[in-house]
Amino acid sequence: MIDFELSEGIQNTRNMVHMLAENMMRPSARQYDEGEHGDKPWDFINMMWEDAKRRNRARFEAQKGAKKEAKSDKPSENAVMFANVIEELSWGDCGLYLNMGGGLGVAAVEAVGTPEQKERFLKRFTEGEPKWGAMAITEANAGSDTAAITTTAVRDGDEWVLNGEKIFVTSGKAAVVDSEGFVVVWATLDRSAGRAGIKSFIVEHGTPGMTVTKLEKKLGIRASDTCTIVFEDCRIPFNNILGSPEVQKKDSTSGFKGAMATFDATRPMVAASALGIGRAAIDFVKEEFQNRGIQIRYGISPYRMTAVEREVQQMEANLQAARLLTWRACWMMDQRQRNNLEASMAKAKAGLAVTLVTQKAVELLGPLGYSRELLLEKWMRDGKINDLFEGTGQINMLIVARRVLDYTREQLK
Amino acid sequence: MVSFDLSDDQRMISETVKKFALNEMRAIYRDCDEKGTIPPEFVSKAWELFLIPNNIPEAYGGVGEPRSVVTSTIIAEELAYGDFSLAVCALAPATVVYPLIEFGTEEQKQKYLPMFCEEQFKAAAAALMEPRIDFDLPSMKTTAALKGSEYVINGEKCLVPLAADAQVILVYAQTDASAGAKGVQAFLVDKGTAGMELGEREKNMGIKALDTRKVTFKDCRVPKANRLGGDAGCDTAKLINYTYIGLAAMATGVSKAAFEYARDYAKEREAFGEPIASRQAIAFMLAEMAIEVDATRLLAWEAAWRLDKGLDCDREAYLAKQYAAEKVLMITDRAVQILGGHGYIREHPVELWLRNGRGFATFEGLVTA
């Protein structure tokens, strides 16, 4: 039955997170934006960590249990829940949200790690101090074209030796310098094998040969560190490879596909973050208008409508459209349905929607929108990242196009 | 709990209607558009689907299936996917029947509902829009003044579908100018009522198969009892929300038709030695069209779901309609673009969809969900 009502559980959680976003994130959002690369927001991180540990414990246990009963196919509402939590946190502040413990590396290990790897790498997210698990795919000459990476992994006895340079690693410094975390690194075993030769490896904090060499200065999400990591004869145990160590035949891309499949899970979450920032902007614009006695009227003739009313209505509809596409992608995930097309639809739509919505909001509020005294200009800067990482808007359009045309990557480049 | 699953019933009806759209509507729609007529055989076949009597309570001769706005939305989309003019024609009686089911007095229901449960299609329509550029509900110029035991209606309506054949027209009129939108009420005006004059058939850019008229009311008197809902009246804003959702759903159907046609064409058509779909300029247009078809549908569903739940829906229904009107134009225009010069030729359907799609920004009250 078609239903748009969030379950009571999700509503309660959402309300709770909203309060937290309002009280713990909004007041310090500006400080950590201006203080790029300064102290970490430890109060916030520690508080979130306590809660994350508890939730991780419950989730890991449930996953173990589910495996035993072979019931991992059971529908849940985890993804819809997660999307709603992320929307609220990003409504609070996207930079702080991205700075919370955990990260994409954790999601990757959770998705494709062996039981032994999960035990070794995930347990730390249920205890002790805050930790991060970063994901390093991008290189200076390989962004959208992830298959072009040149970082190599060579087997030497019961070790892998990594060499190469990764850029733009979100929370990279947090994972390997500030905490006892790890980085999941994409590297190739055999460049001549193309995509089939690409594997991902878990590199522990403090591993000799891994160095953070640069922290990026960014347009937005400045509370979140983005760094370059260099691997120089960096040795890791053989068992730190995610998935099979075999390089399949040249025409096989199953290993690479497995890695790409984690995007189907993470893209709707990036979309959800976009929704939160977009909503922050719309809420703020409407509030400011209300304070000035400007009402947005629905259902009147365009002849009488002001340009401002039309703009706000378009912003609202655009964002709501993105939200419903996002919820659908999440719901499909919860139903264990393949959501590759829907995840990219949501990501493409939400990334663009937040960009347009926040830029328009700045315009609508004039000097107020442009001022660093308020957060609106920051939301515009923060929002833009959602149209860039986890596949740019274009890359997601490419995926949607291939899917609706039933084309391979050779047929549509 | 959030869900995007159709119920089994909804899936069944959506498949049935889609089949009807492809077999019965796509076979004749071009001819209907060129000739400006809709064959009575088509109207009968559509009526046999029982879409409207299905929701009329058994007491008045219907099937008594409870109304679901979401289901109506699904049906409206599939019919408009077949053809918009034909869809409006097939569903026109709903613009009278559904308001009657929800707000009609017992007497009104007994008088009007049974005729829409008969085997033969009976035309009926709503008269909402007025022929001026600044039409909206708060500025409604058609008036209904209570004089003794009668309402006297004065004003001019346009784009009234099937007006010439309609057994009854539901006329929206202002009862209290100082109340704005809240003063607008609906009146059941029977065919042939003195003071109701039908204009010439309108000549529109699109929906050419559909007979639409201006209808003028000059001291047109109807019994007091013909006010929808009697003395209690009706919730006009809610009725308008149904029409917004109906239009949003139909815009989705037109968009889907245009998207699919352009997609298939782009895979067939070659230029510079490759299918045009293998170029990003074309493929990205198609990707955006696909996304927006789904987005308009979801907004319509959400608004419909709100109405089914009894939640306030003024903002959502209006935004769903506005969004759909904007996107159907974008999508049908791109479909023409993807076909290039061929898209401009009336041998392909896309120019027709562009003409029909352009109307959604203008249309009000033509259909209801």
Ligand SMILES: Cc1cc2nc3c(=O)[nH]c(=O)nc-3n(C[C@H](O)[C@H](O)[C@H](O)COP(=O)(O)OP(=O)(O)OC[C@H]3O[C@@H](n4cnc5c(N)ncnc54)[C@H](O)[C@@H]3O)c2cc1C
């Ligand atoms: C703040 C931040 C955090 C990040 N975090 C991480 C992280 O944690 N881990 C990680 O691995 N990476 C991360 N990235 C990298 C990010 O995913 C890439 O920047 C992104 O994928 C784009 O790659 P690129 O910058 O090399 O752009 P390019 O690939 O060079 O693209 C440039 C332009 O060309 C377009 N383009 C490229 N290919 C095509 C095509 N086939 N068709 C049409 N258009 C095309 C793109 O859309 C874009 O507009 C992060 C980036 C930023 C800015």
